Amino acid sequence: MTTPTDTPARIPGMRAAAPTVFVATPKGLAIIDTVAVDRAINGAPAALTSDEARMAAHLALTHGLARDVVAARVGVCERTLDRWFPTEKPRTPVVCGTRQGYDRHKRRKEDACGRCKAAYALAYRHYRTHGTYVGAPALTDTEWETAA
Template sequence: MTTIRTNSTGTIRTDRTRPSGRISLPAYASPTVFAATPEGVVVLDLVAVDQAVNGDRRGWRLTEDEARYAASLLLDHDVAYSVISARVGRNTDTLRAWFPDRIEPVTPAHARGGPRGEIEHGTPRGYRTHLRRGEKTCQPCRDANAVKDRQYRRGGHHRKAVAA
């Protein structure tokens, strides 16, 4: 319905009709929620959370607070933690830190952190194992790695190296 008002400067035409149907939000507009927590104010983009929860997250990363909220929603719906990890873009160690009582392996075979295997001392593999575990490397492993590096720098293949 169009109404016409007049004022001292002339006639103003206004359109007061309401659009029929749903109004689409522009692609750049997103509902944002501000929540007060003991750590401070948290800002959540619910469109991003919704897309992540439904597996539509492609090429972008959730903030820490959005990822935690999305993970809690997925846990409430009994989604496997490996799927949650993929959807929110955080590793399972982070999920375990956030939800220590709720993140469990599907089967014991999926559990990590079991007994560590023996190190093959005196080999390049043993050297890398020491590094991966955050341990100080032993002398036989350092020597084997040095032999491998020298052989590789001379243009040979690294698998031909033999500790002397």
């Protein structure tokens, strides 16, 4: 019986008839050494150009390798991987009773609810005093009851 491992035994590289492939990119023509890419994604040390590193990272991520393992094998930092292959970050929902909720009402061209109007008034008061919305207090239930 086999036990599952984090990394596959061997990741298949690019299938090509020649060891060098020309790839069209938005920046122009890129020359990819498929042997170096294959060695890099399977853990053998290989010096890669930036185009080869990006191709190797794409292949390794497609086969389910972890981002930190891919970064180490390809020879780039994880921030470079994030720039090349951004991941979707979950968005926090906008709730009523906040300045962002007021802005959402206005984007949708609808009348803002009372809680959002009160939250916007509180945030705008902070903006007039400090020149920024950063650090504006949130609308609490007691402030909402006194505003209503």
